[in-house]
Amino acid sequence: MRIVVSGAAGFIGSHMCDRxxxxxxxxxxxxxxxxxxxxxxxxxxxxxxxxxxxHDVTLPVDVDGGLDAVFHMASPASPKDYLEHPIETLDVGSxxxxxxxxxxxxHDATFLLTSTSESYGDPHVHPQVExxxxxxxxxxxxxxxxxxxxxxxxxxxAYHRTHGIRTNIARIFNTYGPRMxxxxxxxxxxxxxxxxxxxxxxxxxDGTQTRSFCYVSDLVDGLYKLSRSDERYPVNLGNQREMxxxxxxxxxxxxxxTNCQIEYHPLPEDDPKQRxxxxxxxxxxxxxNPVVSLDDGLKATIEYFRNLALCAA
Ligand code: UDP
Numbered sequence: 001m002r003i004v005v006s007g008a009a010g011f012i013g014s015h016m017c018d019r020x021x022x023x024x025x026x027x028x029x030x031x032x033x034x035x036x037x038x039x040x041x042x043x044x045x046x047x048x049x050x051x052x053x054x055h056d057v058t059l060p061v062d063v064d065g066g067l068d069a070v071f072h073m074a075s076p077a078s079p080k081d082y083l084e085h086p087i088e089t090l091d092v093g094s095x096x097x098x099x100x101x102x103x104x105x106x107h108d109a110t111f112l113l114t115s116t117s118e119s120y121g122d123p124h125v126h127p128q129v130e131x132x133x134x135x136x137x138x139x140x141x142x143x144x145x146x147x148x149x150x151x152x153x154x155x156x157x158a159y160h161r162t163h164g165i166r167t168n169i170a171r172i173f174n175t176y177g178p179r180m181x182x183x184x185x186x187x188x189x190x191x192x193x194x195x196x197x198x199x200x201x202x203x204x205x206d207g208t209q210t211r212s213f214c215y216v217s218d219l220v221d222g223l224y225k226l227s228r229s230d231e232r233y234p235v236n237l238g239n240q241r242e243m244x245x246x247x248x249x250x251x252x253x254x255x256x257x258t259n260c261q262i263e264y265h266p267l268p269e270d271d272p273k274q275r276x277x278x279x280x281x282x283x284x285x286x287x288x289n290p291v292v293s294l295d296d297g298l299k300a301t302i303e304y305f306r307n308l309a310l311c312a313a
Pocket of ligand 1: 078079174185186188190191204205268
């Protein structure tokens with residue numbers, strides 16, 4: 001298959017490119033490097049089935065020849081990134097999704113939207129199941145991301161209903177692994193960086209808020225399987241092992257053999273108090289299940305950040 005991947009130089013986008021190429025597909029990769037990094041796809045330069053175009057996907061784009069699928073993965077995704085780029089975040093979820101859907105329509109290609117657990121906001125239903133409509137503050141600091149993704153989901157369903165496009169919507173929960181940005185503010189790179197540098201680990205609030213962390217290869221596997229299914233409604237993808245942020249800080253201390261201090265900072269506005277995916281639907285529909293343990297995933301991620309620090313030294 002020939003597949004367009006938007007956000008190809010991003011954390012998850014670049015791993016998706018690797019997977020698609022490994023499966024024998026051709027990839028047309030798009031990214032404007034707003035939050036993605038050239039180094040994430042540098043290893044693919046010169047790969048015969050890989051073509052990169054520096055492109056802002058909020059603008060029209062066309063691809064010569066046949067196209068079988070469009071994976072729309074472009075968006076700032078860390079709270080720090082989308083708070084820095086709120087308008088670009090809203091644009092890529094709205095205008096960008098429209099452009100990518102148009103591309104799929106023109107080529108009669110399938111379309112995969114990578115949406116988010118943020119669609120549920122600060123949830124009142126736990127664990128989050130796809131039928132829950134969410135609890136989103138439409139005017140809070142996180143709304144640029146939450147609402148752009150909710151809009152993207154609505155636009156995707158509208159294209160499916162109006163034009164019959166074969167669409168899929170994934171709701172991605174917290175994901176981690178190599179190629180995350182060290183300074184994107186998210187809890188995994190933030191804690192690892194702090195522990196590597198022997199600095200205090202910064203827990204926001206009292207650390208009782210919960211998250212569930214999925215390793216990137218598991219997530220990409222779920223996305224790939226979903227892209228081959230006929231399910232049009234959203235499907236949660238994430239790991240079900242839930243832990244408090246304080247427990248997570250202690251796990252990092254243990255794994256890295258450091259006893260660096262834990263420092264408490266104010267909780268950001270609208271920070272969801274609990275998050276864990278109900279993945280019953282993905283299990284039944286796709287036969288998918290995360291298989292990488294938190295320890296193994298964190299070890300691989302720590303190694304990546306250690307090498308990055310060595311290269312920078
Ligand atoms: N967090 C923290 N310290 C940090 C960064 C994040 O305690 O240095 C917390 C944050 O408040 C949130 C959780 O970790 O409750 C996950 O945050 P992240 O930014 O990774 O993503 P989110 O799940 O909020 O989108």
